[in-house]
Amino acid sequence: MTNFTKYRISELCEFTNGFSFKSGDYIEKSKDTLEVFRMGYIERGGGFKEDSTPVFVPKKYNRDLSKYLLQKDDVLIAMTDMKNNVAILGNTARIKDEGRFVLNQRVGCLRVKDKNLLDPTFFYFYSNFKPHVEYLRSRANSGVQVNLSTPSIKEAKILVPPILEQKAIASVLGTLDDKIENNHQMNKTLEEMACTIFKSWFVDFDPVQAKVA
Numbered sequence: 001m002t003n004f005t006k007y008r009i010s011e012l013c014e015f016t017n018g019f020s021f022k023s024g025d026y027i028e029k030s031k032d033t034l035e036v037f038r039m040g041y042i043e044r045g046g047g048f049k050e051d052s053t054p055v056f057v058p059k060k061y062n063r064d065l066s067k068y069l070l071q072k073d074d075v076l077i078a079m080t081d082m083k084n085n086v087a088i089l090g091n092t093a094r095i096k097d098e099g100r101f102v103l104n105q106r107v108g109c110l111r112v113k114d115k116n117l118l119d120p121t122f123f124y125f126y127s128n129f130k131p132h133v134e135y136l137r138s139r140a141n142s143g144v145q146v147n148l149s150t151p152s153i154k155e156a157k158i159l160v161p162p163i164l165e166q167k168a169i170a171s172v173l174g175t176l177d178d179k180i181e182n183n184h185q186m187n188k189t190l191e192e193m194a195c196t197i198f199k200s201w202f203v204d205f206d207p208v209q210a211k212v213a
Helices: 120-127 130-138 150-154 163-202 206-212
Strands: 005-008 013-017 033-037 056-058 075-078 080-082 092-094 101-103 107-112 145-147 157-160
Touching (some): 013 150, 075 120, 092 120, 107 150, 120 130
Antiparallel strands (some): 013 107, 033 056, 075 092, 075 107, 080 145
């Protein structure tokens, strides 16, 4: 690690806090809406997962949302959690869809300033590195809810190797991550097929009805 350089996150990334959308702002999904990125999209231990209850706001909102529009390779960090069951505080997800999401409150966006200095995929994996997450959690305030402040995130330090090494690490980990995601999708498809067959056989009794017919 002699060729690693230590940086504050603020030196490498821009940080944005999410916007405080109101429940009354939400409308039905359409081609004229944006999806609101909430903490439900962040997997426990790090990673992106689809929110089971997505919400949407109009693209023509009553104020300019361009500051909160998420870009591909943005890294999103969970900034709050319950004290008695800390599950995702400090964990991150990365954005793969350009222009799909706007950022909600209690989630922070980290956007790499110079991709020749810091590879976004490498940074995403580093951001979920257990010692790094544990350090951030040690900086959180106490209460019924625990919260990470903007300064505690921006002032955290990370060790960064040369860019070619970052890209090599990111390539290997990214390939493994994609395989895991594909397996999850395959398992989901198989589960949906099993549910459909079960419903057909034991709820709708399709084989029995076909035999009677």
